[in-house]
Amino acid sequence: MQIVGESVQLMRFFDIRWPPKVNEFFATSTIDPSSIVLPIDFLPQWNQNLENRNSSFPRVFVGYEVGPFFTENYNYEMSNLTILFPAVVCSSLLINLIKRKLQGITRNMKKPKTKARRRFREHFIIFIQSFSRLMNRIDDAILWHFAFIFVLGIFQSGWLWALVNLRYNSSLLEPTSYFTKGSPAISIVLVSYFGLALYVLDVIVSNIRYLHQTKESLQPLHLRKYKTFYDDFDNKRRLHSSISRFLSRGVSSTQP
Numbered sequence: 001m002q003i004v005g006e007s008v009q010l011m012r013f014f015d016i017r018w019p020p021k022v023n024e025f026f027a028t029s030t031i032d033p034s035s036i037v038l039p040i041d042f043l044p045q046w047n048q049n050l051e052n053r054n055s056s057f058p059r060v061f062v063g064y065e066v067g068p069f070f071t072e073n074y075n076y077e078m079s080n081l082t083i084l085f086p087a088v089v090c091s092s093l094l095i096n097l098i099k100r101k102l103q104g105i106t107r108n109m110k111k112p113k114t115k116a117r118r119r120f121r122e123h124f125i126i127f128i129q130s131f132s133r134l135m136n137r138i139d140d141a142i143l144w145h146f147a148f149i150f151v152l153g154i155f156q157s158g159w160l161w162a163l164v165n166l167r168y169n170s171s172l173l174e175p176t177s178y179f180t181k182g183s184p185a186i187s188i189v190l191v192s193y194f195g196l197a198l199y200v201l202d203v204i205v206s207n208i209r210y211l212h213q214t215k216e217s218l219q220p221l222h223l224r225k226y227k228t229f230y231d232d233f234d235n236k237r238r239l240h241s242s243i244s245r246f247l248s249r250g251v252s253s254t255q256p
Helices: 002-013 020-028 044-048 059-063 075-106 120-137 141-153 155-167 178-186 189-210 221-229 238-254
Strands: none
Touching: 002 020, 002 059, 002 155, 075 120, 075 141, 141 155, 141 221, 155 178, 155 189, 189 221
16 A cells, blocks of 8 residues: 555656646645655755755756755664664673673573561562573564664665656756765665665565464574564465465475
């Protein structure tokens, strides 16, 4: 549904004369109204050097006040990514580090007797053991799950604006600057997004055999990180079962 909704919105960039009602619809709506992107912009000073640049950009883009630069059209998404990835990586490392430390501390701790008179030391041991059990229940997979959802949610718009910048980079009528050269250089994110698509495809194909006729509780732990890729998978559906069997045979036949 997201792809359908964004595709309808992108029809505004067809260089044709839309009826007034359609133009009003395009002008008063956004490309992705359900986006989880926060209104954070770390690139205002950069984009100020790109404003009011004369170019031979198609009139349909000028009519909707869309610039040819990737950093202008993808500024909120890029700003969110600069926060998301460090937060996810640091939080994941911190969770795993705390787990290991607590496991090492509690491994040699003896649980205090139930009816024994407890001093501060016994209460501290009970607290550490309870905290360790709590941390063992926390899985960093939920952080990566959210990160994948977020990145895939801005995947299509990233491709669009990168292509626009690369396609119309030569439309500027003024001498280039470090900022006009830097924007298409940043738009090479298109290549990394293509790598992301290949990575997602590889994860799905290589792990589909673990889902075929397997209960969720028996699936490998590493699949929790990629749960968003398999949310709609149902082993009871004939089509899904046939696809999983086909992919499982293909993967197993290629392995030595």
